Amino acid sequence: MFFTVALGSVFGYYGKMPINTGARKIEELLSRGVEEVIDRGHLEAALRSGKKLRIKLGIDPTSPNIHIGRSIPLFKLRDFQELGHQIVLIIGDFTGIIGDTSDKESERPMLTEETVKNNLKNYIKQAEKVVDIKKCEVCYNSKWLGKLDYHEIGRQANIFSLNEFISRENIRKRLDEGKRISLREVLYPLMQGYDSVAVKADVEVGGTDQRFNLLAGREMQRHYGQEPQDIMTNPLIEGLDGRKMSSSWGNTINLFDEPDDMFGKVMSLKDELIIRYFILTTRISQSEIEEYKKALESGDNPRDVKMNLAFEIVKQYHGKEAAARAKEEFKNVFQKKELPSDIPGWQASKGEYNILDLLFESGLTPSKAEAKRMVLGSAVEINGHTKADWQETIKIEDNMIIQVGKRKFIKILVKNHSQ
């Protein structure tokens, strides 16, 4: 087996690591979860040449969490990495402050250095869930962007025209709607483009919303006498509510979500997204995905296929055991309506509570007003009995189970007063 693969590939040598130039691998790299490649012919030739390419991806730390939508280009990086190419991960500590508006319908607020620094903390840890970070070059773009002076920026700004910028769809739209567009937003593509120059990228990957910025990288490189990078765009994925996944919508599945939570989030996705998620956010084989597709078409319950998807995704970030546990837990709690196996305890300090105080103080609801709404909406159960009277006084018992809605549980612990 190994040999057929090896023989089917021509190994080029460039540096120490062999570069896999197998036609099938390259084909998959260029097609799976790929929206567009520019210049495809050029990139294909480069991949076949056996030369070790430098593949760039920039991530701006605009939120403390990387969501699964961002994993799509990360997976693409991994594909490149598996062929032996050099990944250059750029952490946009500089661009993060300025803020890219590519995926925005409105102006993105500038972040403070502190916010960015904070968000940055766990970025690498998150990224390494998908790519082999030890083999990556990781850089921070403040290193070079912070050094540019007005003179240089002026030259760069002269490469592009405002006309190009405002003909972008989202910018056009904002313009038509009479919304504000700041000059700094115009500068963003320059910065991202210059990143490509700084790291001498051969290829840059990014979401379709990045198309303009990626192309800017090509122009910028030409300006600095480099060969323009090829660019590869990935589709943007829909989030929990069916809209585009975005931190500001709050509809994300985050790489660091707890296994049970992550599993649940995947299960709440719309059925139509199942196959798309398989392709974009996992690396199970194309043939397996094909089978799932057939299963769905032949009328299998989408829920079961989705359960496999959830398993795959949780496995990617938390390992196989955690994924299996999350799956069991899901079945128990949501299908069999059993209690979760791990209910957080809460130390009661009084013997009796008004039910609203109890819900609020234990953290089950964010306010008493909300607690009242939950009770009136018959969303509160204590030891399996629905409570409807918000004035009720609850006598505290050890191990009492309180449930609010479908997923919030708490177990009462009584302080042991015996001495």
Place this chain on the structure above:
RNA sequence: GGGUAGGUGCCGGAGUGGUCAAUCGGACAAGACUGUAAAUCUUGCGCCUUCGGGCUACGGGGGUUCGAAUCCCUCCCUACCCA
């Protein structure tokens, strides 16, 4: 620099002296139905409350008034037109 129109809740967007915690839509939450899917229906969606109410809120500050999101002054911000 001049002019015009604006700034309302998570978002969009009504309201233009009392009946406004603020119509409506989206998002969100809960309930019913279910597969934590979709569709549909119902309810809720500032905080506190001794359930009578109270408090905070309509860009910021000040004022008029018994009473202001609504009127006046001032400051800040945005878009558009002119220069």
